[in-house]
Amino acid sequence: MLTLFGNLDSGNVHKVQTILHARDIPFRRVDVRQDRGQPRDPRFLALNPMGKVPAVRFEDGDVLSDSGALLFHFAEGTGLWPTDRRRQAEVLRWMFFEQYSHEPALAVLRYLMRFAPDPAVQTDRIAELTQKARFVLGVLDDRLATQDWIADAVPTIADLALYPYTRLAGEIGLDPGAWPALSRWLTRVESLPWHLPVYTDAATELIPFEAYFGSVA
Template sequence: MKVYGDTLSGNCYKVKLILALLGIEHQWQHVDILNGETQTPEFLAINPNGKVPTVLLDDGRILSESNAILGYVADGTNLIPDDRFLKASVYQWLFFEQYSHEPFIAVRRFIQQYQGMPPQRVEEYHSLQAGGIKALSIMENALKTNDYLVGEKLTIADIALYGYTHVADEGGFNLADYPAIQAWCKRISEQTGYVPMRS
């Protein structure tokens, strides 16, 4: 398996993390997003959408979209519940991550951490705060009563949301306001095989 990605991207880090947790051998091909490497003719031939992560499977097929990759890699493992409702709950969190979390947490982090807060994006940056706080508050409430997002076992829902949540401070969110999230982050970082975003 060959993974095209930039590990400082939370979406790419999710893939790096799940492969490490499951002990799956792979080749990592660094793709520099900021230098436009996802828009080269060579990369667009692999993924016409010009985004990472993108995975080249052993059989030559290509898979993109981080949460789809998580589902593929985790299929048949204990990271996806067998119970029908719990499995649907995992998917619910995956959709939440992409539509109610990532557009606020990740985008603010990108503007602050990688673009250095350009004047033309300051207003947008501030407009994203409320959505990010709402997403973190929903997670906080869920984690007050459970060790993980779906029951008491780590699933791909946790991996998906950990990607950008554990570095939310880089987008101006104070994780000290969310003790249950902090405890959850610690539990994930103590998993066998865990690798940090920055190694």
């Protein structure tokens, strides 16, 4: 069985949970939490030197990390990855946009507002990131004003990639309702038969970090 490393708070982990759920691939999950510094624990780094979740260990021991690479890998043979090269490039374009512009604004802002020890000292950073978050949500809203799905005429892994942190924008004071086309798209994603709500676990088994990695000598 596949092993997914990650936690329920991470939108990047949610993407991988969703595609595994969509494809009916059973997996167990090892809880790896940023708020405990576990992605930089030497035992986890031995598995994924990038020090990030999500990561997946296949049954043969092979490890693949990065939400985008994992979405791509598990989309093989499904309609979530187009067959035409130009359309594939468009999917990647929006996935890179998510990782480079969208997630670093929305997810970092969420981290600062929810988990940072003293958000008050981060006022400038929060203002800067809020401005960036509004820009990227506006880009998506404009895009979705003329098409139902972000990168193609049908849902693709670009929609899965952009979903969780957009859905969670309310947590950082940016109600998606302010962007009408974006709100309709959220509802559309949530109507997909294999949709997985945020904060929901699709794993068949949950393994605590220490139970999986064992104690350090």
